[in-house]
Amino acid sequence: MTQTTTSPTVAQHLVKQLQRWGCKRIYGVIGDATLYLLDAMGKQSDIAYIACRTETNAALMASAEAKLTGQMAVCIATSGPGIASLLNGLADAACDQAPVLVITGQVERTHLGTGTVQDINQQALIHPIARYSSLVADSHAFPKLLNIAMKMACEQGGVAHLSVPKDLWRLPVTGTPFPSPPTKHYPIPTETELEQICKRIDDAKRPVILAGRGIQHATGPALQLAEHLHAPLIATMPAKPYVPNDHELFVGGLGQAGSEIARELLEQADLCLILGATWWPSDYVPSTVPIIQIDADPQHIGRTHATVGAVAGNLAHLLPLLINQVAAKDHPSYAEEIAQKKQRWNQQLTTERTPSAQGLTPAQGLTPAHVFAALNEVIAPDAIMAVDTGDHTLWLERTFQFDRQELLLSGTWRTLGFGLPAGIAAQLAQPGRQVVSIAGDGGCYYSLPELNTAVTHQLPLTYLILNNQSYAMEQRRMEVEALTQVGAVVPNADFAGIARACGAEAHRVTQPSELTDTLVQALASPRTSVVEIFCDSPPLPHYKIITGIDETND
The missing domain is CATH 3.40.50.970 (Thiamin diphosphate (ThDP)-binding fold, Pyr/PP domains)
Structure with a gap:
C-alpha cells in the first residue's frame, strides 16, 4: 500500500x-x-x-x-x-x-x-x-x-x-525549501581602470582619504594605504570603529559633528580618495577637490558627487593592489602640518571632554561630551554601541574615541527611537558582548515600551538616556537661524521610574561626580539597566540648518 x-x-x-x-x-x-x-x-x-x-x-x-x-x-x-x-x-x-x-x-x-x-x-x-x-x-x-x-x-x-x-497559511504548498544563495561576487576592475587612478594618486601632492563603512573588512589595507601615501584619514561615523582613533593620520570626522582640522585639510587637498563611503556632505566640503572613489557596489560610485576616477570591487583585494602600484609619498612639510593640526584638535577635544578644563566645578552641569568621556573610560573595547538620533549623536561622533567598539545607527533615515530596539537586537544576536544603547530624551519616547522586551528576555543591556528636556539639535539650529523655538522644549516623565516599572534596574545621574561609578555599576549588571543622565546641551561649533547631505551616512 x-x-x-x-x-x-x-x-x-x-x-x-x-x-x-x-x-x-x-x-x-x-x-x-x-x-x-x-x-x-x-x-x-x-x-x-x-x-x-x-x-x-x-x-x-x-x-x-x-x-x-x-x-x-x-x-x-x-x-x-x-x-x-x-x-x-x-x-x-x-x-x-x-x-x-x-x-x-x-x-x-x-x-x-x-x-x-x-x-x-x-x-x-x-x-x-x-x-x-x-x-x-x-x-x-x-x-x-x-x-x-x-x-x-x-x-x-x-x-x-x-x-x-490569512486564508493561505493553512493551505498546502508544492516544492521543497530552496538552498542558500551562492557567495556574492564582486566586480573586477580592468588594468586600465587601475592604471588611471594610480596615475591620479601619484600626481597628488596633498591627498586626503575619506573612509566609510565599506572598509569594515579591509581595515588593514586602508590604514596601510594611508600610511603609504601619508594621507590624513577622515572617517564617516559608521567607519569610526574601523580606524584607530589614536592613529597619527586619523583627523576625525567631517560635517556638523566633524573636526575643524578635517575640513581644513580637505579644503586644501588636491585629491580626495573615498573608500567605501557614499556620503559627501555638500554643506561642509569644497566643491573643487577632485575625487577618486573605490566601492564594492558600482551603484554607489558617483551617486551624489562627480568623480575624476573610480573602480568597483572588493576593497580587501583592491587596496593592496594600489599600495603596490602607487609610489610612496614623502612630503615632510605635509606630514608636519598634519601632526600640528592633530595636536591642536586633541587639545580642543580635551577641553570639550573635561569639566575642569571648561572651568566647571563638580557641582555644575554635565554635557554630552563629559558623558562620552566617562563612557570611554569604562566601556568594553569590543562593545556594541546602538545609538539613537539626536544632539547626542553629534557629540558622540565628535568626542568619543573608538577602540574596537562596533557602532549601530540609523545612518541615512535617521529616525528617532533607533537606539533601544537596535540594542535589544544586538544583545540577542551576540549575547556574549557588552551592549550599550544611547538615546536622548526625545528619541527615548519612541521606543520606551521595548524595555519590557529587554526585561522579558533577561538581557544585560545598558540603556543611557541623556535628558536635556528638549529636542536640543533642533533647538540649537533654531537659535542659530533666529527662529522661534516652538516645539523644541518639552517636559519629560520620570524615565528612571518608568524603567523600574518595566522591571529594569534604574539609576539617575544629576552630578558629574556620580557619573563614572554609576556607569560602572550599570555596565556590570546582569540585568537590563537604565541610566538617566541629566545634562546640558551646549551648541556645537557648526550648528546650522542643513541644506545638503549630512554627516552620519556610510
Whole structure:
C-alpha cells in the first residue's frame, strides 16, 4: 500500500525555508492575519519569536540585526495598521541597505479591494521602501515567491516583502525549501581602470582619504594605504570603529559633528580618495577637490558627487593592489602640518571632554561630551554601541574615541527611537558582548515600551538616556537661524521610574561626580539597566540648518 505524504502548509514551509537559510529569530507583533504562522513558529525551537511592543520597533530590530551580522533578518506584522506601523523601521533598513525580509498578513483573498476591515493595497503602501513586494495569490506559488524575496534582500540589500492573505497559511504548498544563495561576487576592475587612478594618486601632492563603512573588512589595507601615501584619514561615523582613533593620520570626522582640522585639510587637498563611503556632505566640503572613489557596489560610485576616477570591487583585494602600484609619498612639510593640526584638535577635544578644563566645578552641569568621556573610560573595547538620533549623536561622533567598539545607527533615515530596539537586537544576536544603547530624551519616547522586551528576555543591556528636556539639535539650529523655538522644549516623565516599572534596574545621574561609578555599576549588571543622565546641551561649533547631505551616512 502506498503511503501518502502530507504537503507542508504555507506557514510550515516559511519556517522550514527560514531554518534552511540560518534564520535565528523573527521580530514581530501578533495580529489576526498571522495567527497560523505564529502557531507554526510555536511548534519548533530553531527560530525564536521575539514579541515586540510595536511593529516599528520590530522592524528596527530586524534592521539593526541585519546591519550587525550582515545576514538577512526577518520581521512580521499583521494586515492594515500592522504593516503601516512597520514602515518607519523598514525605511531605516532600506536607506542603509540592510537585508530585511518582511512578511505581512493580509485580509482573505475574497475580501481584497473591498474596503473591509484592515484592507489596504500593501504593495502600493510599501512601494517606496521595498526592493521587492508581492501579493501571494496561490499557496503553490509561495515557495518561489519566498525564494525570490529572500534573494532580493540578500543580493541587493534592503527590504523584500511578501503579503500573505490569512486564508493561505493553512493551505498546502508544492516544492521543497530552496538552498542558500551562492557567495556574492564582486566586480573586477580592468588594468586600465587601475592604471588611471594610480596615475591620479601619484600626481597628488596633498591627498586626503575619506573612509566609510565599506572598509569594515579591509581595515588593514586602508590604514596601510594611508600610511603609504601619508594621507590624513577622515572617517564617516559608521567607519569610526574601523580606524584607530589614536592613529597619527586619523583627523576625525567631517560635517556638523566633524573636526575643524578635517575640513581644513580637505579644503586644501588636491585629491580626495573615498573608500567605501557614499556620503559627501555638500554643506561642509569644497566643491573643487577632485575625487577618486573605490566601492564594492558600482551603484554607489558617483551617486551624489562627480568623480575624476573610480573602480568597483572588493576593497580587501583592491587596496593592496594600489599600495603596490602607487609610489610612496614623502612630503615632510605635509606630514608636519598634519601632526600640528592633530595636536591642536586633541587639545580642543580635551577641553570639550573635561569639566575642569571648561572651568566647571563638580557641582555644575554635565554635557554630552563629559558623558562620552566617562563612557570611554569604562566601556568594553569590543562593545556594541546602538545609538539613537539626536544632539547626542553629534557629540558622540565628535568626542568619543573608538577602540574596537562596533557602532549601530540609523545612518541615512535617521529616525528617532533607533537606539533601544537596535540594542535589544544586538544583545540577542551576540549575547556574549557588552551592549550599550544611547538615546536622548526625545528619541527615548519612541521606543520606551521595548524595555519590557529587554526585561522579558533577561538581557544585560545598558540603556543611557541623556535628558536635556528638549529636542536640543533642533533647538540649537533654531537659535542659530533666529527662529522661534516652538516645539523644541518639552517636559519629560520620570524615565528612571518608568524603567523600574518595566522591571529594569534604574539609576539617575544629576552630578558629574556620580557619573563614572554609576556607569560602572550599570555596565556590570546582569540585568537590563537604565541610566538617566541629566545634562546640558551646549551648541556645537557648526550648528546650522542643513541644506545638503549630512554627516552620519556610510
